[in-house]
Amino acid sequence: MARTPAPGTRRRILTAASKLFSEQGVRAVGMQQVIDETGVGKSLLYREFAGKDELVAAWIRASDEEWWKTAREVTDPYQGDPVRQILALLGFFYDSVRSPDFHGCIYYNTSSEFRDPEHPGRKESVRHLRRLRDWLRDLGVLAGATDAEDMADALMLVVGGLLNNGEVLGGDGPARMALPTTELVLRQYCPTAVSAASA
Amino acid sequence: MARTPAPGTRRRILTAASKLFSEQGVRAVGMQQVIDETGVGKSLLYREFAGKDELVAAWIRASDEEWWKTAREVTDPYQGDPVRQILALLGFFYDSVRSPDFHGCIYYNTSSEFRDPEHPGRKESVRHLRRLRDWLRDLGVLAGATDAEDMADALMLVVGGLLNNGEVLGGDGPARMALPTTELVLRQYCPTAVSAASA
DNA sequence: GTCTATAGTGCGATAGAC
């Protein structure tokens, strides 16, 4: 009889691609390296993904899904307290940046590697960052922010600064100031809610 | 006697390389494109620059020099008023990001494209960002900041967020909040100096 | 395996300054 398709092939490829792409950058990694790392055959890889661009997009999409899962786990304990949820989220970013596996934010990095707005990997990356910004705005509304749009954009400044300086300047650099600066922003836009959360 | 060497060849190559690299990213641009854009011969290009890595490093170095020149022009009118100098500098960043020629910060982008700490282009990029951070710290000291190191790192968060979100999220996005957030940080670390500057 | 692209090398032809 015919051999049954091995389960989880797609996942194995994505895991290997994720390691290589995030550590070295997408353009620095060839498809051959992905193949070598997985042990999968070339034909199987190309049956699973139409091309490199599609592999990149699938990697970003999978990372995005996993990220939201973790982000919700991190903020769920503070359900009903949006200010603490924001602080928990920024704390999660901070921990990620300080982790030894951190090699820069894949969404910012992939956007910078592919400037064509039509590139599937860029599209997915931009989509992720937009959703993050919108989530921060929604939390701001829940927190009764005086201006939730402004607050979300100010927080994206902190997030962008945290994620992009981490790999470049030392570990004791700007990252250290991410939480204090977040509190500064929160105090500006939700003074009453922050006092309550500090209590 | 002999033909005279054309002056400014190096500069012409750097100008073309700058356009291509900053618009499309370094790895997306081949040496042939640089050659086509300048009309220069391959042999001349390789006599002027040992290889692509060296061209990239030279481009970053030239951009860095030009940047400092402009940055000083922007802050010089506020000589003796470091708080206003910082605000002018952030205003300059803001204007750059909103300019139609902005295609992302070349220092952050090049760092993200080349992860090898030994890559000459990365080295120059990191050096630029470190010098910027140190300048902000020095201005913080002059402004009598309660903690100039913390303030510089907090401001680098704003700078990093501003420069890295600009190309990704819309023009009306986080960039808009860069100056208000800078003021927030300044007020936190130099309350008296900011009041004086606002007066 | 195949085809393309890219970094880098080298040489002959050409274009100018004298």
Added chain:
DNA sequence: GTCTATCGCACTATAGAC
């Protein structure tokens, strides 16, 4: 015409997409 800077092309080798 002579001399040299520089171009343009051919070439190799390597790597990458598929």
